[in-house]
Amino acid sequence: MKAIGLGLALLMSFPVAAQQVIYQLDGKDYQGYFAKAQGTAKGSVLLIHDWDGLTEYEIKRADMLAKLGYNTFAADLYGKGNRPVETQAKKEETGKLYNDRDKMRRLIFAGINESKKLSQDEMVVMGYCFGGAAVLELARSGEAPAVKGYATFHGGLTTPDGQNYNKLTAPIFVAHGGADSGIPLTEVAELGVQLEAVKANYEIQIYSGAPHAFTVFGSERYQEVADKKSWHTLIDFLEQNLHP
Template sequence: MRTPPLVLPLTAALALALAAGSANAFTPAGQDIVYDVNGETFEGYLASAEGEARGSVLVIHDWDGLDDYERQRADMLAEEGYDAFAVDLYGQGNRPQEIEKKRTETEKLYEDRERMRTLTLAGLAEARAQGAAEASVVMGYCFGGAVALEMARYGEADGVQGFASFHGGLATPDGQQWPQGAGPILIAHGGADSAIPMSQVATLAEELEAAEAVYEIQVYSGAPHGFTVFDSDAYQERADAKSWAAFLELLEEAL
């Protein structure tokens, strides 16, 4: 007899996001925040929990730059009781549309890891200056997932208690290594991801084991690169629901 398909319960926040339909129908509940980093202007987005927050989450954008996708995820986290700040790593008004321009912006930061970390930490500091809870988890999507792992390897951000990467880059740069006891870390990866091969997943697991890190890697069958991006050809609801539930579990444990 054929086994019936697994039906996953959606969290209230995820169900609301799906019910909202297209990104064009999304109405932000938080506020855009303009801030300065070493004389440069950036524009993040803050969504605050109602009442006392359970902690805070720094959301790092994909290679599109901060847009309504990250705003919507930040609002979802606020619905779950967390302050959420979507950081801007490109600069105010820099939201590339063409593939080559997106690639150029990410490569600038991949080639200047110190700037990548400085801008991420500046976003975290701005979130706290705006009243976000001190205890934090850093998470990101695609390019942002690679940045989250960069911060996990860096390991020197006060109050950061966990990290998560959703369909993010997983390769450890030359000259870097994982600190002993890093984590907790969640890796959410699509089994059908043609951009980030499973060989990188295996190598990362070996590196994390060698560092005695606290980590979890989840691989979702049939899920392509970008499987959490609403209203995209890559979106897979099952993988999105499972990865979101795993992330909420990480938040519960870390914060």
């Protein structure tokens, strides 16, 4: 076990080969981030950002995944240079996409298409907070049969009127904080009911005492135990569903 731990520590210390990627949708520039897998790629991950937009947090997560052998593309759903700082601005940006689900899906697919240009491996789509809600939007659409799995961390869980999981084509992993005051456990339970009704392959983990955004390094809400447990489960999820 010590040798394995030392090997992993050495791997994580190596720098990642990465690049900023400019791509377009409807004539507008978007700026993603691609972290190339170290060693032989085990598969691909599309990472969708939280309501801050694509920032250093998503870049760090992408690098972490790349060091574990996954080509990771962090997509941009806001547009190049649009990284809101004030809470009201963040609400406005997410509100635009919550109110235009078609555009949200097209933005996700733009990220998927760009990721495929960089890596042809099988893909899992994951996201944090707003990005988690976007992941479930894609999962419900049934429009991404090539996606091998969906993972959401402290993300929005409600299903819009007129939508359901009848077209779900891949497993779902949901990581949720038991003390999340913004997304109560009643919404977690309702999601479970919906997924069970369609006989989905899913796993929901609830971490006691963990607030919303419990994975965000350096924040007052960060909870190390919940972060590490959910991260380890994600790695297991990737290994189970991606087959290089």
